[in-house]
Every structure is written in structure tokens, then in C-alpha cells.
Amino acid sequence: MAAPKKGRSASAQSKPGRSLALILIAIVGLTGAMFGSGNTTPRLGIDLAGGTSITLQAQNEPGQPNAINKTNMNTAVDIMNRRVNGLGVSEAEVQTQGTSNIIVNIPKGTNSEEARQQVGTTAKLYFRPVIATEVSGGAATATPSPSASSSPSGKATGKPKATSSSSASPSATATSQGRAVTDALKADSTPSATASSSAKASTSPSPSASGSAAASDAAAKLQAQYAALDCTKKTAQNTAGKTAKASDPTVACGKNSQGQWQKYVLGPAAVDGTDVKKAQAVFNTQTAAGWTVTMEFTSKGAKKFADITGQLAKNQSPQNQFAIVLDGNVVSDPYVKEALTGGNAEISGSFNQQEAQSLANMLSYGALPLSFKVATMTTVTAALGGEQLHAGLIAGAIGLALVVLYLLIFYRGLSVVAIPSLMVSAALTYVIMSLLGPTIHFALNLPAVCGAIVAIGITADSFIVFFERIRDEIREGRSLRPAVERAWPRARRTILVSDFVSFLAAAVLFIVTVGKVQGFAFTLGLTTVLDVVVVFLFTKPLMTVLARRKFFAGGHKWSGLDPKGLGAKPPLRRTRRPAGPVAGPVDPKEA
Amino acid sequence: MSKIGSLGARLHRGEISYDFVGKRKIWYGVSILITITAIVGLAVRGLNMGIDFRGGAVFTTGKTSVSVTQAENYASRAAGHDAVVQKLGNGTLRIQIAGMDTTKSDETKKQLAKDMNVSPESIAADLVGPSWGDEIANKAWQGLGIFMVLVVIYLAIAFEWRMAVAALVALIHDITITTGIYALVGFEVTPGTVIGLLTILGYSLYDTVVVFDSLKEQTKDITKQTRFTYSDIANQSINGTLVRSINTTVVALLPVAGLLFIGGGFLGAGTLNDISLSLFVGLAAGAYSSIFIATPLVADLKEAEPQMKALKKRVLAKRAQAAADEELAEARGGVGAEEPEDATPAVVGPRNQPASRNRGRGRPSGKRR
Numbered sequence: 001m002a003a004p005k006k007g008r009s010a011s012a013q014s015k016p017g018r019s020l021a022l023i024l025i026a027i028v029g030l031t032g033a034m035f036g037s038g039n040t041t042p043r044l045g046i047d048l049a050g051g052t053s054i055t056l057q058a059q060n061e062p063g064q065p066n067a068i069n070k071t072n073m074n075t076a077v078d079i080m081n082r083r084v085n086g087l088g089v090s091e092a093e094v095q096t097q098g099t100s101n102i103i104v105n106i107p108k109g110t111n112s113e114e115a116r117q118q119v120g121t122t123a124k125l126y127f128r129p130v131i132a133t134e135v136s137g138g139a140a141t142a143t144p145s146p147s148a149s150s151s152p153s154g155k156a157t158g159k160p161k162a163t164s165s166s167s168a169s170p171s172a173t174a175t176s177q178g179r180a181v182t183d184a185l186k187a188d189s190t191p192s193a194t195a196s197s198s199a200k201a202s203t204s205p206s207p208s209a210s211g212s213a214a215a216s217d218a219a220a221k222l223q224a225q226y227a228a229l230d231c232t233k234k235t236a237q238n239t240a241g242k243t244a245k246a247s248d249p250t251v252a253c254g255k256n257s258q259g260q261w262q263k264y265v266l267g268p269a270a271v272d273g274t275d276v277k278k279a280q281a282v283f284n285t286q287t288a289a290g291w292t293v294t295m296e297f298t299s300k301g302a303k304k305f306a307d308i309t310g311q312l313a314k315n316q317s318p319q320n321q322f323a324i325v326l327d328g329n330v331v332s333d334p335y336v337k338e339a340l341t342g343g344n345a346e347i348s349g350s351f352n353q354q355e356a357q358s359l360a361n362m363l364s365y366g367a368l369p370l371s372f373k374v375a376t377m378t379t380v381t382a383a384l385g386g387e388q389l390h391a392g393l394i395a396g397a398i399g400l401a402l403v404v405l406y407l408l409i410f411y412r413g414l415s416v417v418a419i420p421s422l423m424v425s426a427a428l429t430y431v432i433m434s435l436l437g438p439t440i441h442f443a444l445n446l447p448a449v450c451g452a453i454v455a456i457g458i459t460a461d462s463f464i465v466f467f468e469r470i471r472d473e474i475r476e477g478r479s480l481r482p483a484v485e486r487a488w489p490r491a492r493r494t495i496l497v498s499d500f501v502s503f504l505a506a507a508v509l510f511i512v513t514v515g516k517v518q519g520f521a522f523t524l525g526l527t528t529v530l531d532v533v534v535v536f537l538f539t540k541p542l543m544t545v546l547a548r549r550k551f552f553a554g555g556h557k558w559s560g561l562d563p564k565g566l567g568a569k570p571p572l573r574r575t576r577r578p579a580g581p582v583a584g585p586v587d588p589k590e591a
Numbered sequence: 592m593s594k595i596g597s598l599g600a601r602l603h604r605g606e607i608s609y610d611f612v613g614k615r616k617i618w619y620g621v622s623i624l625i626t627i628t629a630i631v632g633l634a635v636r637g638l639n640m641g642i643d644f645r646g647g648a649v650f651t652t653g654k655t656s657v658s659v660t661q662a663e664n665y666a667s668r669a670a671g672h673d674a675v676v677q678k679l680g681n682g683t684l685r686i687q688i689a690g691m692d693t694t695k696s697d698e699t700k701k702q703l704a705k706d707m708n709v710s711p712e713s714i715a716a717d718l719v720g721p722s723w724g725d726e727i728a729n730k731a732w733q734g735l736g737i738f739m740v741l742v743v744i745y746l747a748i749a750f751e752w753r754m755a756v757a758a759l760v761a762l763i764h765d766i767t768i769t770t771g772i773y774a775l776v777g778f779e780v781t782p783g784t785v786i787g788l789l790t791i792l793g794y795s796l797y798d799t800v801v802v803f804d805s806l807k808e809q810t811k812d813i814t815k816q817t818r819f820t821y822s823d824i825a826n827q828s829i830n831g832t833l834v835r836s837i838n839t840t841v842v843a844l845l846p847v848a849g850l851l852f853i854g855g856g857f858l859g860a861g862t863l864n865d866i867s868l869s870l871f872v873g874l875a876a877g878a879y880s881s882i883f884i885a886t887p888l889v890a891d892l893k894e895a896e897p898q899m900k901a902l903k904k905r906v907l908a909k910r911a912q913a914a915a916d917e918e919l920a921e922a923r924g925g926v927g928a929e930e931p932e933d934a935t936p937a938v939v940g941p942r943n944q945p946a947s948r949n950r951g952r953g954r955p956s957g958k959r960r
């Protein structure tokens with residue numbers, strides 16, 4: 001198990017300087033990074049530092065009068081919670097208020113605009129086949145022939161019925177929407193090619209298309225809409241195709257790679273966001289596409305995707321394209337040359353890292369069952385008054401001072417090892433927490449501060465176990481250097497076995513749970529790992545170095561390792577020894 | 592050397608040792624008593640769940656000059672328990688109070704308006720749902736369940752199943768006591784409390800494992816000797832790690848005690864109280880149960896093993912033999928140079944103790960470990 005099987009780690013023993021140098025470099029490096037990044041304090045949770053409170057109001061949609069109900073609201077809360085608190089460490093709070101409002105509290109120092117987009121965006125994702133497209137406001141307003149709007153061959157069946165809804169964040173669409181290309185298709189398509197395809201808007205429909213009477217009626221309407229649509233207008237960008245049902249063809253707007261607005265006629269959705277199993281933001285170094293979002297489909301989704309791409313591949317441009325539509329806007333309209341059966345797709349566009357990550361986040365956690373509009377957005381003060389934090393800090397400082405005092409009295413010279421060990425551990429914890437603020441939105445709330453204080457106890461325990469082992473060895477009559485080397489393997493095993501249990505707790509809770517429990521698990525795991533790091537790379541090597549010093553090796557009275565003070569066995573063993581029966585022999589008892 | 596330092600030396604030599612295992616029935620009794628009190632407390636008073644768990648009402652005032660502290664006082668008086676007050680960016684106050692229905696929130700609203708000297712219409716009242724929803728709670732239970740199973744498997748492999756059982760009992764003991772005291776004190780349960788409890792869970796197991804590790808080491812070759820029963824060695828092991836246990840507990844408890852007594856007591860930091868109380872009680876219970884409950888329990892379970900029963904028989908026989916020899920020696924008038932109080936059965940101790948220590952302790956390190 002966690003216990004080392006044999007031998008003492010030769011490197012730690014013979015080259016203590018190396019370990020010490022390593023941990024020193026780590027501290028200096030991390031501290032440098034901390035100052036370099038400008039985040040010199042950990043981000044504090046909303047209870048300690050206050051933050052921003054966003055009130056979102058659920059929007060009634062035409063045709064769905066009963067959509068705002070308890071179930072949908074609770075689902076929305078869960079999804080929003082995951083979006084803003086993906087790793088459970090950001091300390092955001094999401095709760096319902098009244099019947100149709102959701103409050104989202106975000107700690108200070110979070111980009112509240114970004115957070116607003118994250119919670120407010122509905123994130124309905126559809127893959128729709130392109131029927132016609134052209135640069136909006138461009139030269140020819142070529143209209144598709146009516147038959148072009150009939151169902152394309154790639155139509156999928158059995159789609160869940162859902163209505164796409166308006167995006168709560170118009171500015172989000174303006175910034176994050178870009179022309180994108182599925183990387184899987186990259187080999188045979190270039191984004192710029194589509195721009196020129198606008199002239200072919202009137203290409204013949206796909207051979208297998210079958211129009212019906214109703215379809216042609218709808219098609220005429222769609223054609224009119226398409227003709228009238230001017231995607232360079234802001235209102236058009238924000239409304240076009242927003243309310244279209246997944247099973248209906250629609251018009252939509254999107255920005256191409258040249259930054260021009262383009263308008264589309266799109267077929268019914270073939271694959272949708274619920275078919276996405278997992279999405280991830282990745283930096284694509286191979287194709288220089290920058291930040292992209294890769295998606296992994298569920299097995300059902302992968303089949304649908306393979307079907308549609310297989311169908312589209314037979315078509316002529318632009319009907320061999322499909323559009324990735326997010327909340328009504330086309331973010332990407334890649335070409336298809338052959339059926340894509342891998343079950344993966346990639347959305348690329350002019351994303352920056354944050355946009356890619358939040359898009360991936362939204363796709364992973366699914367679309368909101370309702371659409372929301374931001375009703376109010378305001379700052380809030382800390383839930384725990386400033387005086388409480390102050391009182392807590394004073395009390396904590398006094399407590400720590402008492403710990404130092406205790407160690408000084410009890411371990412005397414050994415506190416040269418003990419106190420710096422605590423300091424190294426505290427410094428590493430502080431610096432890493434500060435650095436995690438901007439990277440994974442880690443925020444420190446009051447329970448986490450208390451947890452960190454308990455973690456000090458666990459760190460202290462590691463060297464207390466070690467010191468007591470050394471003292472036991474000295475009591476056996478050994479001199480310091482062999483005592484240290486003999487005590488270490490046994491102390492090490494104890495430390496590893498017990499820390500493994502803590503780490504197991506942290507790992508399981510982190511994987512399984514959500515929200516604040518997950519945040520706790522993260523803190524526990526971090527401090528446990530740091531405990532092991534500090535003991536192995538700092539406490540033990542420092543002890544080895546100090547054992548060579550005369551002050552300690554000679555067992556100076558103040559070294560904390562004075563054999564006489566510890567009651568080591570006198571050299572003449574068989575002289576008078578005080579009687580010391582263990583309890584057992586004196587008092588044999590029944591089991 | 593400080594007092595505890597020499598205590599360490601004397602514990603090490605076995606000069607003084609407390610019979611933890613022998614007096615286990617007393618400690619079992621104490622624990623059962625506390626646990627029953629805790630369960631009764633839980634059953635009778637119940638846990639006072641906060642707004643994060645059961646929702647409540649949120650009142651938004653108009654722009655006001657009332658300070659946050661004042662509003663806190665008004666709100667807790669109007670509602671009968673603690674309230675969370677936050678100042679919003681536009682100068683208004685947001686007051687959150689747990690466990691309110693529509694009628695109660697209307698009354699509270701009127702009372703608040705009266706206290707704050709504003710018209711009731713200027714205060715908007717709304718019911719809020721829990722931020723610690725069912726999903727978080729369910730997942731947390733699920734996570735705990737999986738962890739418990741894994742940790743028992745791990746302990747059963749790394750140690751043995753008896754120790755896994757004992758560690759689990761100690762863990763349940765600690766958690767029950769902590770929640771029970773929490774119920775008795777009547778503090779509101781916040782997410783902080785839950786995090787505190789989880790911290791306890793980790794610490795309790797950690798501490799037990801440290802004690803068990805030494806127990807395992809000392810009982811490795813127990814069947815190859817006939818001087819001590821399993822219980823004797825378990826007791827020696829506890830005494831051997833006693834200094835470590837005391838030191839660790841002191842170091843872990845001091846800062847929490849600082850938070851609880853200085854921060855909460857003198858400086859009056861309300862919310863700090865609930866977290867530090869659960870931590871303080873839990874840490875103390877965790878340290879206590881490792882020594883007084885978990886290890887004696889392992890000894891009990893072990894002594895039921897046929898192997899250990901046989902060992903005990905041999906040990907007792909040998910002791911009887913030694914005592915008989917002793918009497919014989921005394922009868923011959925050869926009273927030793929030892930002091931009188933050490934004379935009778937304790938002679939077994941001085942003669943055997945160091946030798947056994949050399950076996951128990953010296954042997955593993957004598958290998959190439």
C-alpha cells in the first residue's frame with residue numbers, strides 16, 4: 001500500500017541539500033509567479049469579501065405558458081451552479097427567489113460580466129444543415145428557390161422538441177460568435193470559401209429532398225424572411241431565428257472569418273446540445289486555430305452526426321455545409337466532404353481562452369430549460385461583517401502564536417526544524433491558493449480558512465511523529481545521526497499511510513460531489529499533498545543536516561535532543577533501574 | 592527537559608503507563624453516555640438548519656441609513672433567530688432569514704419596517720430557495736458512502752478488518768458527538784458547519800490511523816513471545832504514542848480554541864462560533880476516540896481470535912509460574928534490593944520490560960528497513 005516497501009530513500013538521506021534547494025526553488029518560483037501575476041492574495045469568498053449579486057428573471061415564452069415551474073427552476077439552478085462553480089472552488093452561490101427569479105452571488109474579483117454571460121446564456125446548441133447563405137448586406141440578394149427550403153436529406157428523426165430562445169446576453173453574441181470550422185473537416189475546407197458561396201444561393205435542392213405542401217407554404221414564408229433579413233443590423237442579429245423550433249427550418253445570422261455578418265437559411269436541427277457528452281476548451285497548436293472547443297458526442301449523438309455528415313457530403317456547396325447554431329446564432333458553418341463517424345467535433349472561431357472555456361462549460365452542463373433576463377446586477381457586502389473577519393484573524397494569530405510557543409517549550413532546539421516546517425507549509429499553501437484564484441477561480445471562504453488551520457495541525461503531526469521516533473531511538477541509546485536515519489523510515493510509513501486516508505477522502509469527494517463539498521475536498525487534497533511534500537523535501541533533509549551539527553549531535557541541553565533529558569539508557573544497562581511494570585502484567589484481565 | 596518531555600521518557604521506559612485497554616469498560620461507558628446524550632439532543636432539539644439548506648425569506652429595503660449591525664439586531668429580534676444582512680451597491684440592505692413562510696415573512700416585514708422606521712411597502716419580501724440544494728446534498732451523501740467503503744477496504748488491506756471496523760466505529764462516534772453537541776447548543780447549521788464536520792471526518796480517521804500504525808508495528812510478532820497478551824501490547828502501543836497524541840492534539844486544538852474562545856467569546860464573532868465549535872468538539876473527540884475507543888476495541892476483537900486466546904492462556908500460565916517462583920524466592924528470605932512496592936508482581940515488569948522493548952521496538956529497525 002502506501003507504505004514504502006524497503007530501503008531508505010538514498011537521495012533524501014545522502015543529499016539533503018538537493019531536496020532543500022528544490023523546495024526553496026519551488027517556493028521562490030511560485031512566489032515569483034504570484035507577484036508576477038499580480039494576485040498577491042487569495043481570492044476571498046463572498047462571505048468574507050462580498051461580491052456581485054445578479055438577479056435573473058425567467059422569461060415566459062410564447063406557446064409554453066407553464067414552462068416556469070419548480071422543476072425547471074431547480075434544473076436551471078443546478079445548471080447555473082455548475083457553470084459558475086464547475087470545480088466547486090469558486091464559492092459562487094445560486095438560489096431561487098420567489099417563483100421566477102434566480103439569484104447568483106459571485107465573490108469579489110470574479111469577472112462579473114463573464115459570470116453574467118455564463119449564467120444567463122441559455123446555451124441551446126443545434127447542428128443544422130445549411131440550405132442557403134450569403135454575406136448580409138452584400139451585393140446580390142439572391143434568394144433560394146422555394147424548393148431549396150424543403151427538408152434536406154440529412155434530416156434526423158426523433159429529436160427532442162425544444163424551443164430555442166433568446167439569448168440573455170446580446171453582448172456575448174457580439175464578442176464570442178465567430179466564424180468557426182470543424183477541425184475534423186479542416187483538411188477539405190477553408191472558412192473563406194463559404195463567403196464566396198453566397199452567389200450560389202439558388203443551387204438546386206438536394207436530390208433526395210422531399211417537399212410537402214405544408215413545407216412549401218412554410219418555405220415561402222421562410223424565403224420572405226430570408227430576403228428581408230439584414231444581419232448587419234443589431235436587432236436582426238439578436239432576434240433572427242431565436243425562437244425557431246429545432247424541428248423547423250429557420251433563418252439565422254452569424255459572423256464569418258472575415259468578420260462580416262452572413263445570413264443563412266438552415267434546415268431542421270440534426271444533432272443538438274443534449275447529444276454532446278463532454279466539451280472541452282483546447283488550444284489548437286496544429287492548425288493555428290487558436291482556442292477551440294472540442295465536443296464528444298454520446299453514442300446516439302455520434303450516430304446522428306455521422307448520418308448528417310454522410311448525407312451532406314453528397315451535396316453541392318453550400319448545402320454540404322452545416323451550421324453550429326448557439327442560441328440562434330451561427331458560430332461555425334464547416335464543409336463536409338465525407339461522413340464523420342468519430343463521434344467528435346470541434347468548434348473553432350475567434351475565441352479567446354475564456355470564451356472557449358465558458359462555451360465548453362455551457363455545452364458540457366447542458367442548456368437551461370428556460371431563458372432568463374438579467375433583472376438586477378448589484379454589488380453586495382460581505383455576509384460576515386468586517387469585524388468578524390478581523391476578530392477571526394486576531395484569534396487565529398493568537399492561536400498560532402500559542403502553537404509556536406508550545407513547540408518552542410516542548411521541542412526547544414528542534415523548533416528550528418518545526419517552526420520553519422510550519423512556515424514553509426503555510427507559505428506554500430498561501431502562494432498556491434493565491435495562484436489558483438485567477439486560474440481556476442479558487443476562492444477562500446471562512447470554512448476553508450478554518451480547514452487550513454486544521455491542516456496546520458496535520459502538518460505539525462507529521463514532524464511530531466518524526467521527532468518522537470527520533471527521541472525514542474535516542475532513548476534506546478543511539479547517537480543522533482543513526483537515530484535520525486533509523487527513525488525516518490518508520491515515521492515515513494506512518495505519515496504516508498495516514499495521509500493516504502486523507503487523500504482518499506479528498507479524491508473521492510472531489511470526483512463525486514458538487515458545490516461547496518467539492519471545494520472542501522479540493523482544499524483537503526491540496527493541504528494533504530503539501531504536507532507530504534514539506535515533510536519529505538524540507539523537514540527530513542533539514543533534520544539530516546542539523547544532525548551533523550555539534551549543537552544537536554552533542555545533545556546540547558537546549559537542543560531538544562539531550563539524551564539525559566530524554567532519559568536515554570545509561571551506558572551501563574544492568575544497574576539499578578526503576579521498576580516500571582507495564583499495566584498489563586500487573587493487572588491481567590479478561591478479554 | 593520540560594515535564595511532558597520527561598513524561599515521554601518515562602512512558603517510553605514503561606515507568607508510568609496508563610491502563611487504557613484494561614479500563615476500557617469505563618471509557619466505553621463514558622462514550623456511550625455521551626453518544627446517547629448526543630442522540631437524545633439530536634432527537635429532541637433537532638438541528639437548526641440555516642437558510643442555505645431550507646430556504647427562507649429575503650427582504651430588500653429601500654435606500655436606508657440603517658447600518659448593517661443595526662439591521663442584524665432588528666432582523667434577529669423580529670425573526671427570533673440570526674439573520675444575514677448585506678449592504679447592496681445602491682445603498683439598500685438585503686436581509687436573509689431562514690425558515691420563513693409567507694405569513695411569517697409578512698409579520699417580520701412589518702416588524703422590520705417599524706424598527707427601521709420606514710413604510711412596509713418600501714421593503715420587498717421574497718421567499719428564497721436553498722442554495723445548498725438537494726443535488727449538492729445527495730451527491731455529498733453519495734460521496735461519503737463511496738469513501739467509507741473504500742476506506743474500510745483500504746484499512747482492511749493495509750491493516751486488518753478489525754482495525755477497519757474499530758476506525759469506523761470511532762469515526763461514527765466522533766461525528767455523532769459533534770452533531771449532538773451542535774444540536775444541544777442550538778447554533779444554526781450553515782454550509783460552514785458541514786465543511787467543519789467533513790474536516791472532522793478526515794481528521795478522526797487520520798488520527799486513528801496514526802495510532803493503529805504503531806499498534807500494527809508492535810504486534811507484528813506477538814505470537815512468538817509469551818510475555819504479553821494482545822491487550823498488553825495494545826496498551827503499550829498507546830502509551831508509546833501518547834506524547835505524540837498529546838502534542839498533535841494540542842497543536843491542532845490551539846488555533847481552533849483561539850478562534851472559538853477568543854474570536855467567538857471575547858471579540859464576539861458570531862459566525863466563527865459555529866465553525867470553530869464543530870471543529871473543536873470534533874478534533875477533541877477524534878483524538879479521544881483513537882486512544883480510548885478505537886484501540887481497546889481492536890484489542891477486544893483480537894482477543895476473541897483463537898490464536899490470541901491461546902496466547903493469553905500461555906501468558907497467564909507463565910505469569911502464574913513466575914509469581915510462584917517469586918513466592919518461593921521470598922520464602923527463602925532472599926528479598927531483593929528492590930524497593931518494597933516494586934517487589935511483588937511488578938518484578939516481572941523490570942525484568943521483562945526492557946527486553947520486550949528491545950524485541951518490540953528494536954527488531955523492526957534492526958532489519959534493513
